[in-house]
Amino acid sequence: MTLHSKIQGTLAMAAIGDAMGAATENLSFDQIRTLFGSEVTDFKKPGETAFALGSEAGQVTDDFSQIYFLCNEILKNDGSLTKDTVIKAMLAWSDVPMYFDRFAGPTTRSAIAMYKDPSLKMKPLPGAVTVDYASKATNGAAMKIAPAGILHPNDIEGAIEAAITIAQVTHDNSLAISGACAVAVATSVSLAPHATINDVLSAGFYGAVRGETLAKEVSREVAGPNVVDRIQLAYTIVNGVGTKEDKLRQLSQIVGSGLHISEAVPCAFGIVALNKENVLQAVIDAVNIGYDTDTIATIVGSMVGAFIDLSDPQFHSLFETVQLANDFNLVQLANSLADVVGFHERKQC
Structure with a gap:
């Protein structure tokens, strides 16, 4: 597989996971199976229990939409990723009501408010659970992190x-940084020409360790699992x-599958480890794990999407649907990102 096709798979599976998980979000492991009669394997219109109530089947939420905005802002900046690039992407994303008004979590909402008005940094913010956005170790750090791996294929x-x-x-x-680094490194290694799922899992674990160490130097240490x-x-x-069903239930109930980074990211790693031979099933299992399903499925898709068989009929159908439902051209986006990565690699030689 080429870098272009691997990046295409990464974007596709992250988008598919987000859109499919939008219908199961906030339901428990057992509620999903009771409500839908079995595990969900395609796009459903989100119901009253979901934050995505009002969306159509196949539409993404905040998870992949932030990846999409980040990728496009990076391309506008000639493939360079800087703090300003990320801020511009997040501010542009926040200007789209269908994403920000309905899906933005308290940590992201507070951060964006601060960037729009720096005087708000030390003031209580409507809808926020804390006055200090940076202290919240939520999974929003990992759900949008795929571009970090895409820009650095096989470069831990x-x-x-x-x-x-x-x-x-x-x-x-x-x-949050530890979890983000774990997923970014997993994504990066998945893009290597001869990578395996075992490579992804072991490298991702190293990313979590290294990310935690570095974060204590450049960021702040916070309490939490x-x-x-x-x-x-x-x-x-x-x-x-x-x-396998027993183990998925244990991941849901013991590790957890919720908003905290120390639930969502470890749960995603566990799901990938249970599905080394079938990456589409890994995303489907994430969709059906319960609680913050769209986020966990986005993370899983980011980690293993590079391994998807682009010619698989089931994948192709889901991919076409998610592009149409969101007016995305992920093939073009993947090609543009791969071209930028290749250009920068050639410049360094």
């Missing part, structure tokens, strides 16, 4: 540096006894 340290740049704009703390330890817990569950 480059992906980590880029992930820190992106995360610090909205989630400037040790736990440790991302590294929780990834290890997820792997313990995956390698334990029981059926």
